Amino acid sequence: MGKDKLRKFAEIATFENVFQKDEGKKMKGHWAQGHFGNNSPIILELACGKGEYSVNMALLFPDKNFIGVDYKGNRLWRGAKTAMEENIRNVAFLRIQIENIIDYFDEGEVSEIWITFPDPQPQKSREKKRLTAPPFLDRYKAVLAPGSPVHLKTDNDDLFTYTLEVLSAHSLPILVNTNDLYNSTFLNEVLAIKTYYERKYLTTGKNINYLKWQLL
């Protein structure tokens, strides 16, 4: 492993806004009071990478709490460092496999989920790894308050189509659906936040897909 990665791993272990495995498990059911010191809603960014959505939404919505989730510590490091440097108190990061999300949040503890540019996992054999595959939706449902929204932003047209098929097969209400966010009327200050990967795709002229649905 490169020196820079090792340094970032060592650093996040000392960051008070980063939780890893067992530390995170202890927070189950206590995130708002136990870490943020309030009763505000908890919003997750899954596959957060460097955490652009978590950090920027935390700035836009000081009365909500945001937690970026990813297993790559060197990526989380960026968001966590920015949040500390800019004293953004309503954002934290959780370094775990999203597969294990129910070990870290209680039933109904989460108010909203954003999934930002997840790996598309195009091979059929890896369908179960797609973050919008039915077993993941079941886990999200277990931690979300009833009727809460889930958002997906993706450059990947196949993952977008796949997700639409899954939602339709489960009769889940789709609230917003566009395959060209930046040329749609849905664009607003939240949807205009750009992630690291998104910026790369946009420079190649790629359309950005966006879906918002409800988990009942």
Ligand SMILES: C[S@@+](CC[C@H](N)C(=O)[O-])C[C@H]1O[C@@H](n2cnc3c(N)ncnc32)[C@H](O)[C@@H]1O
């Ligand atoms: C293409 S990157 C997108 C990162 C960021 N959202 C962005 O748009 O710049 C996908 C991210 O998903 C994370 N990821 C994929 N599957 C995951 C899983 N099962 N659990 C945790 N993180 C996962 C990867 O570590 C990676 O950082």
